[in-house]
Amino acid sequence: MRTRILGFVALGAVVAMTVVGLFVVPADLNQGDAQRIMYPHVASAWVGYLSFGVTALAGIGWLWRRDRRFDAVALAAAEIGVMFTAFAIWGGMMWGRPIWGVFWQWEDPRLITTALLLALYVGYLLFRRLTDDPERRATRAAIVGIVAAIDIPIVHFSVEWWRGLHQTATIGSPDRVLNPSAPMQFVATLLGTLAAFTLAWAYLMIRRYQLARAEAQREESRRVERVMSARTAEPAR
Amino acid sequence: MTDAAFVISAYAVIIGGLALYTAVLWRRLSAARRDDEAR
Numbered sequence: 001m002r003t004r005i006l007g008f009v010a011l012g013a014v015v016a017m018t019v020v021g022l023f024v025v026p027a028d029l030n031q032g033d034a035q036r037i038m039y040p041h042v043a044s045a046w047v048g049y050l051s052f053g054v055t056a057l058a059g060i061g062w063l064w065r066r067d068r069r070f071d072a073v074a075l076a077a078a079e080i081g082v083m084f085t086a087f088a089i090w091g092g093m094m095w096g097r098p099i100w101g102v103f104w105q106w107e108d109p110r111l112i113t114t115a116l117l118l119a120l121y122v123g124y125l126l127f128r129r130l131t132d133d134p135e136r137r138a139t140r141a142a143i144v145g146i147v148a149a150i151d152i153p154i155v156h157f158s159v160e161w162w163r164g165l166h167q168t169a170t171i172g173s174p175d176r177v178l179n180p181s182a183p184m185q186f187v188a189t190l191l192g193t194l195a196a197f198t199l200a201w202a203y204l205m206i207r208r209y210q211l212a213r214a215e216a217q218r219e220e221s222r223r224v225e226r227v228m229s230a231r232t233a234e235p236a237r
Numbered sequence: 238m239t240d241a242a243f244v245i246s247a248y249a250v251i252i253g254g255l256a257l258y259t260a261v262l263w264r265r266l267s268a269a270r271r272d273d274e275a276r
Contacts, residue, residue: 014252014255018248018252021248022244022248027238027239032239032240033238033239033240033241033244034239034240034243034244036244036248037243037244037247037248040247040248040251040252041247041251044251083254083255083258086254087250087251087254087255090247090250090251091247091250091251094243094244094246094247094250095243095247097243098239098240098243200255204258204259204262207259207262207263207266208262210266211262211265211266211269214266214269214270214272214273215269217273218269218272218273221276
């Protein structure tokens with residue numbers, strides 16, 4: 001019931017912030033309406049970071065406690081993170097074309113490290129399919145998930161460490177949030193969209209976790225059935 | 238609206254993708270629950 005309420009709240013928040021981002025907040029003086037893309041773009045990128053961070057933490061949890069629930073959390077977060085990171089890249093491309101003049105630039109460190117992050121976690125999801133043994137799969141996936149998470153700070157700080165087309169971090173320090181250079185209505189819309197996407201993320205995480213647990217139970221009962229039928233098929237000695 | 242095609246493409250894919258993923262997740266979850274009950 002609580003998850004359902006969270007779902008309705010998240011839905012309302014995402015719809016409301018979409019309407020605000022598209023129709024209520026004014027267009028940027030320099031960038032025009034293309035700047036409206038920043039709201040879901042930045043929010044998607046944030047939720048992507050959050051997801052992959054959770055995958056890494058859940059991986060550590062699995063290696064430490066050997067509790068299958070950690071593996072289900074890691075899987076849920078990785079799948080949702082891949083989706084949101086793909087959204088962030090798509091939003092960035094749609095903004096980049098009118099503002100930079102190009103959809104993509106292969107020399108830009110932020111773009112490359114983000115594409116790498118997406119590829120790493122798509123690889124993580126594919127890697128999970130390599131073995132049927134749940135214990136071995138969870139251990140291998142945990143290691144891949146933790147190693148891949150090294151790219152998260154590299155993505156975030158790439159705009160500070162190297163020069164490229166991408167501007168510096170939108171929310172890099174508390175000072176930037178408390179004393180923003182942009183008008184307050186832009187900042188409020190961005191923070192509102194961040195909150196709405198985080199609520200949607202929480203709802204999807206719960207549902208995807210429930211699915212992962214149900215799939216794990218089904219996989220386990222199938223395995224037991226296979227063992228039982230193999231035993232009954234053996235000739236009596 | 239300036240650059241309308243880009244703004245609409247961005248929002249359509251992100252919000253539409255979010256809705257589509259949620260719908261697919263619901264379907265998969267209800268199928269898994271039906272499977273559990275049948276067992």
